[in-house]
Amino acid sequence: MNGWNEKKSVAVIEETFKAGASLTGALRALVDTFGYVDEAAMTPLMKTFARSRAEVLGVISYYEDFRQSPPGRHVIRLCQAEACQAVGGRELTRHAQEKTGLALHETSPDGALTLEPVYCLGLCANGPAALIDGQPVAQLNAAALDTKLTGFEE
């Protein structure tokens, strides 16, 4: 995903609207295309879906997935839910936070990495689980996570 593109974003919004999608469907398409919903999308969303600014913003801010700023170049989503807790998920999250210096929901100042919580990936018999740059990972441990992080730096 590379940066926001005004023209393309308008096309995405129109396309989803024509396909019968609701506002949530259009936001999904924008996030899938650009990684986030830029402020610039507000006016075309309001016009296309005949909703007020408050309504559109309300929907965007309600959903975890509809980010309002670009994510880091790499995104680690660590599962925080019970089945992963039972096999050391909390400890792994603490390790990730210490290692990266990031809190959950935070992106590093250089834009390299975003750390996010996720509540269940359905890999519950093989935790701790994560999505790393969209790829599912299971039976994750601190060493394997460190290897991934080192790989990002190269």
Next chain:
Amino acid sequence: MSTRIFIPADMLAIALGADDIAAAIADEAKKRGETITIIRNGSRGLCWAEPLVEVQIENTRMAYGNINKGDVSSLFDAGFLTGGVHEKSLGPTEDIAFLKSQTRFIFNTCGLYEPSDVDAYMAHGGFTGLRAALDKTPVQIVDEVQTSGLRGRGGAGFPAAIKWRTVLGATGPQKYIVCNADEGDSGTFSDRLIMEGDPLRLIEGMTIAGLATGATVGVIYLRSEYPIAKTVLETAITRAHAAGWLGADIQGSGKGFDLKVFVGGGSYVCGEETALLESLEGRRGIVRAKPPLPALEGLFGKPSVINNVITLCAVPDILARGGAWHGALGVGRSTGTMPFQLAGDVKYGGLVEAPFGLSLRDLVENYGGGTRSGLGIKTIQIGGPLGAYLPPSTFDTPIDYETLAAIGAGVGHGGIVVYNENTDMREQARYAFKFCAIESCGKCTPCRIGSVRGAEALAEQVPDMQLIEDLCEVMVDGSACAMGGMTPIPVQSAIKHFPNEFAARQRTAAE
């Protein structure tokens, strides 16, 4: 003849390197001049053995478990293409005790073939139920489901036939079948497994629901955390269309049904049916007041069936084999089978489909084999984040909706998370509140505020147990939906069964 090798392409197998293994096996075969066909099947549900590689030898599939890339060369050396013994051999898949002892019908064909392969699905009995439904009237289909006693597998256990009959009786130009695939409960993955492994079964079940109620449009509300399921479902929908099992004229019957996949926005509460509808309609996923029932005024205000994935996947066999067959399985008013899911610190985690009536011990110890860590079991949580924590002393309880309710627990979506002896129960109780605070839609005060106050109270060095009890009471009695109404279940069950971990402070008169 080309040897058929099955390597699952479900999210778990991929998370454990199945794509790399498939590539390595293909490379190695080429190098050795062996002719093979790799089939990326769904999961057999043996999560403990993933990635599970199977080789078809005549009519038997030989299993090799926990394969990694480094095993590939030695598998060829051991002659696995002819069923040769390797240190990771598990023998014929069908003879693996974990699988053999199950009673599978919902998951009967999951993992046997490439997920969207219409011919393979039909060769294994697929679309028999839909074919039977095409010859019936809507009332006859609903009657069959009523005879089956099928109850919703999403969590609430509501009789499916009642919803269907209500929608059938409702009038309107458009009705909908909404499949709730927002499987957000930690410790559950049966929806994911079947959507990724046998999506045509869901399509068949939804189509039957459409025929039964007069709905011609279906929507699968899929959580965004399941990206592979989306791809698989969309492929299956396209292929079902091409084969005439979806569309305006299903198999020349003149009856039509179509469906699409909608991906959610990462909100747990959207698994609540009215919040789900709000989300589908493009709004914040905030629960609606009931009534009106979604069966009468559901999606876009139109009569709508909202059923969980597993409920709908149980339907094809009910139509194919008859409702009475299903009604005879299980115990009491808990008929049929339940796909249980063993998760957390468990040695043999995975999917166990069995009729209701088996005990927690059967699941946790006989199937699960205790903990993966080797530590003792302290507790299990059954039914997801809103489910009860139960200690080993309760493990002889048979699992059915009513018996579990009697001990303050519920089947939920069938997930069981095993925790070892080092678990801090106060932390688990605090997490239950915290999760509710994170995911609360904010519509009702008990849930929105109660969860925050509860998490704060349990973070105190000496928690005010009376305050926590009061909060729980208000949340149970005053919340708009199960999110706030059931969050007290994990909290209060943890307090009840592990009181020593909640050192109570006595209130003084001044308070």
